[in-house]
Amino acid sequence: MQLAALADRLYFFRVVVTAVSFMFPEPKIFLSWLALLLSFVSLFLSSWIILPAPNMWLLRLGVGAPEVSPGLFLLNLFSLLLSFVCIHHYQLQRLACIASLIGLLTCGWVLVNIAPTQMQMAKAMKQGLGGDYLQGIPVQVSAKMQTHPFDLVNAFRGIPLAKTRHQKDILFATPAGVPLKMEVYQPQEVGKYPAVVVIYGGAWQRGNPSADPEFNQYIANQGYTVFAIDYRHAPQYRFPAQLDDVRTALNFIRKHAAEYEADPERMVLFGRSAGAHLAMLAAYQPDAPPIRAVVSYYGPVNLPEGYKEPPRPDPINVRAVLKAFIGGSLEELPNQYQIASPIAYLTRPLPPTLLVYGSRDHLVEARFGRQMYKRLRQSGNTAVFLEIPWAEHAFDAVFSGVSNQLALYNTERFLAWAVLARE
Incomplete structure (x- = not known):
């Protein structure tokens, strides 16, 4: 044969x-x-x-x-x-x-434009965190970081990834009979590490904790326990079901932190798109557990304005996505749109926030990131806004791509500053 x-x-x-x-x-x-x-x-x-x-x-x-x-x-x-x-x-x-x-x-x-963009990013990091923000990062941590914002060799061969411990299918809740699971990535060496909770995107309608494994593996190797969590999806489950699920996951992580060698007092929330929206909402709640920092990659922040002024062109149909998530239009449920907007919670001290957006994003426009950054700064909170001129939504889907190399270079330094240098 x-x-x-x-x-x-x-x-x-x-x-x-x-x-x-x-x-x-x-x-x-x-x-x-x-x-x-x-x-x-x-x-x-x-x-x-x-x-x-x-x-x-x-x-x-x-x-x-x-x-x-x-x-x-x-x-x-x-x-x-x-x-x-x-x-x-x-x-x-x-x-x-x-x-x-x-x-x-x-x-x-x-x-x-790679070099000028990184210069702008470096300036924004120092402006938001202080000119000496890198000085407190331990040598053993900084030694594992990217040495250059962009490596042409890595663009072709891929960013090197070291081995980490990886656990799948960890059940943390069953709301309405829906099994919600998480994946955990840990450094090879046994220890006690800061926790990074990763929330995937997908218009609140799709996705799973297995998304972006390269990022989770990379961050775990930097010396963090990474929890990639799940949540229920719209339109079957509408807001605030997704936020409830994230908060349930955070409580589970705090309760079981010792089992996964995580420090619950040094926790960072990281999200992409819809996941970034949920990360900000969860961290900004008045009764939120202690959160050291939030990292938002192209996350929606102002749902009423996003509904009123969708991008042009609008490949995802933003209004339809928001209707499915909230359960109706802005005219029908104005209060729900406001409650579901992270920008509505900037009235008290909040965790430091890193905002990363692409100038060419046609799903969540960069202007919303700038708006969030200005409001955070005006309310006395620590924030950093990084904008990548050529990047579209979900730019980090290409892990070794130009944009993600720049974003990762600054993100790992922000994480180290938030949970290590500040101590």
């Missing part, structure tokens, strides 16, 4: 080669058309670095293109050289070269 399968593959390959040879009897013609096609494919992929995605399918390209821009830069460069060498028709060669040059310039815009 294996020989038959091999024969089928060889036959298929022979058919393809025969078809290509028939279409392009001259190798030079084949290479010229290949160069032309490659130039436009590379331009198409690169264009989503600047083009706003009108739907969810194209949004994937909008998220990924800037994050793999070093690779796209090389692809455009290769297509440019191939077009120059292989296309002998002047008009076609000119067209292909122009397409490749546009792609190169688009990718180059990201690459040349």
Whole structure:
């Protein structure tokens, strides 16, 4: 049977080669058309670095293109050289070269802005946390951190990940008969570590604690016990069910902290998108347990304003998402929208907050992060706002991507400052 399968593959390959040879009897013609096609494919992929995605399918390209821009830069460069060498028709060669040059310039815009963006981030970190905020971080902790905000080698090979201990399917609650589980990542060495509670995103409607394992593993290796928690999903379960589940998880973690080598008095909440919204809400409640800090990656903060002024284009249909989460429109349930907005709780001392947003985010616009930052500062709270000019929503889905390297570099320093340096 294996020989038959091999024969089928060889036959298929022979058919393809025969078809290509028939279409392009001259190798030079084949290479010229290949160069032309490659130039436009590379331009198409690169264009989503600047083009706003009108739907969810194209949004994937909008998220990924800037994050793999070093690779796209090389692809455009290769297509440019191939077009120059292989296309002998002047008009076609000119067209292909122009397409490749546009792609190169688009990718180059990201690459040349990496250093200025990190300079702005470093300035924002010092402005929010103090010019000497790094001085109190223990040497053994800082030794494990990224030494550079962006590493081109890591962009291609991936960020190195050390081994950690990992536990799955830890049941922490069954509200309304729904089993809620968490995953725990721990450093290899037995000890007692600060706790980082990670809450996934997904428009409050989808996702699970298994999301973004690379991040959880990386942070655990830095010397934290990472708890990736679950919550019930809309529209079947509406707000405040999700917040209740997060609070239940926090109580479970505090009660069982010793079992997982976690320090309940040094706890940080980290969330992405809808998870960032829940992290801020949980940390900002008047009766919240002691929380050292909150990290919000592109989290919604002002639901009434988000409903009134959805992004353009609006690939996810923000109003429909909010209706499913809250249970109705803003006109029907104005109080619920207000109660569900983290920005409504800035009336007392709150945990320090790190806000990370992309300038090109078309789900949760960066202006909401800036608004939250200003309100936190005005109310006397510690806050840092980091903005990545080329990044879309969920930029950290590409773990070794350009944006996530910058975000991770500053996030790990914020975490160390919050739970180690401040002591």
